[in-house]
Amino acid sequence: MITPKIVRTVADLRQQVRAWKATGEMVGVVPTMGALHDGHLSLARAAKRECERVITTIFVNPKQFNNPEDLLKYPRTEEADAALLATAGVDLIFAPPPEEVYPEGYSTTITVAGVSEPLEGAMRPGHFEGVATVVTKLFGMTMADRAYFGQKDWQQLQVVQKMVRDLNIPVHVVGCETIREADGLAMSSRNARLNAEMRPKAGALYAAMTSAAEAIRNGADPTQTLNLAASQLIAAGFERVEYIELRDAATLLPVSHSGAERRMLAAAWLDDVRLIDNIPV
Ligand code: PAF
Numbered sequence: 001m002i003t004p005k006i007v008r009t010v011a012d013l014r015q016q017v018r019a020w021k022a023t024g025e026m027v028g029v030v031p032t033m034g035a036l037h038d039g040h041l042s043l044a045r046a047a048k049r050e051c052e053r054v055i056t057t058i059f060v061n062p063k064q065f066n067n068p069e070d071l072l073k074y075p076r077t078e079e080a081d082a083a084l085l086a087t088a089g090v091d092l093i094f095a096p097p098p099e100e101v102y103p104e105g106y107s108t109t110i111t112v113a114g115v116s117e118p119l120e121g122a123m124r125p126g127h128f129e130g131v132a133t134v135v136t137k138l139f140g141m142t143m144a145d146r147a148y149f150g151q152k153d154w155q156q157l158q159v160v161q162k163m164v165r166d167l168n169i170p171v172h173v174v175g176c177e178t179i180r181e182a183d184g185l186a187m188s189s190r191n192a193r194l195n196a197e198m199r200p201k202a203g204a205l206y207a208a209m210t211s212a213a214e215a216i217r218n219g220a221d222p223t224q225t226l227n228l229a230a231s232q233l234i235a236a237g238f239e240r241v242e243y244i245e246l247r248d249a250a251t252l253l254p255v256s257h258s259g260a261e262r263r264m265l266a267a268a269w270l271d272d273v274r275l276i277d278n279i280p281v
Contacts (some may be wrong), residue, residue, distance in 0.1 A: 003093060004056070004090045006083060013094050014253075018145050022158045025052035029144035029171075030135070034058040034095075035075040035189035039179040043148040044088035046176050055142050055197055056085050058095040063109075064130030075105075075189060092143065094103070096110060101137060104241045110136050116159045117206050118252050120276070123242055128159050135160055139171050147171050152178040152186050154263060154278040159270055178277075182204065198271045204236035205277050208245070213264055213281045222246045226264075233268055242267040246281060 007013045020027055023117075028051030030043045047054040059079060065071035081091055098267040109129050116128035139147065149157045157175045164173055179187045182202030194202055212229040217221050230241040248255050262281040267274060 001087050002089060002091065002094045006078075006082065006095055007094045007249060008094075008096055008126065009100055010096070013055075013092070013141055014143065016092060017053075019154070020053045021143070026146070027051060027053045027142070027144045028146045028148060029138065029142045030054065030056045030058055030090075030148045031083075032058055033074065033140050034081050035062045035192070036081045037078050037187045037189065039152060039187035040090045041084060042179050043150060043176050044090050046174065047146065047148045048089040048171065051093070051146055054088075054090045055092045055144060056090050057138050057142065058093055059101060059138075061101075061130055061134040062098060063133055065129050066124045066126050067268050073193075074191065074235055084121070086170060087264075092125065092216050094138075101134065109133050109164055110163065110167075111158045112163045115155070115162050115250075115252050119243055119245065120245070120267070123141065123267060128156070131156055132155055132159060132163050135278075136163065136167070138171055139164075144171055146174055147173050148176055148211075150178060151175050151278070153276070154249075154265060158250060177215055184210070185275075190273055190275070193273045196268065198273065201237040202275060203264065204233060204238070205270075206279075207277055208232045208236070209264055209266055209277060209279050212244075215273075216246065216264075217281055238268045238270050240269045242269070244268070249280070 001092050004035055017027055028047035032040050044054060044056055060074050062071055090209030110132040111129050112132050121128050161173050164171060168176050168203040185202045208229040212225045215225045232245050246255060246262055246264050248260040255262055263278055264277040264281050267276045
């Protein structure tokens with residue numbers, strides 16, 4: 001097993017990446033905020049299958065938290081993360097301090113209009129600007145050829161793909177399948193915050209979504225079906241459903257034509273934990 005090298009500065013990172021590229025090695029990056037779980041490891045493994053060298057970035061990006069308390073509460077588990085990444089064959093961990101990413105005087109923000117505006121964008125103002133800005137910087141810093149993101153954050157994946165196309169960023173973005181617990185709950189660093197009473201209820205989100213998706217595929221009215229799914233979630237113990245919507249999979253706008261690829265996306269609160277999920281329809 002290789003112990004990944006931990007690098008804190010862009011200069012040291014670039015020196016290593018240039019050495020790899022000089023010998024023709026393909027470099028993959030898995031951007032993360034740490035608190036790693038099997039979902040992240042599956043991204044690292046996918047990267048390792050396709051690239052000679054894999055970098056995982058661990059950076060809790062302050063610019064994408066619209067709630068300061070959420071930023072403070074975000075788990076920081078670098079030692080455990082490094083041990084897990086070693087098992088996935090990751091070569092290098094880039095874990096910069098905030099001032100390396102946003103030095104004094106930093107002033108640039110990336111906005112991806114359209115796709116970043118509905119759903120998560122409406123619920124978490126500024127979130128996708130923070131994501132797009134840091135991801136652009138991580139692409140520039142790592143000079144990676146390929147970048148691996150989970151489909152769990154579907155809208156984030158669409159935002160990153162659109163941004164890469166719009167800005168001609170020379171990286172190939174790969175969207176990897178959501179990894180789920182046995183009851184269907186999508187793996188997420190936030191799941192650790194579900195207490196013993198709440199955790200057994202969390203699988204209801206995926207269950208409600210999959211049965212609604214099946215009903216819609218079989219011809220049921222989408223609005224009525226999604227309203228029913230929302231009431232099923234409340235009956236299962238969720239406090240609040242922020243949204244459960246059927247959208248065009250690429251634009252995240254309401255589905256406007258019958259040939260469009262469709263995606264169901266939902267966000268709901270279980271106690272004080274906000275869960276999101278999405279599935280194809
Ligand atoms: O999905 C995440 O963990 C973050 O949004 C990302 C892509 C690492 C950017 O901070």
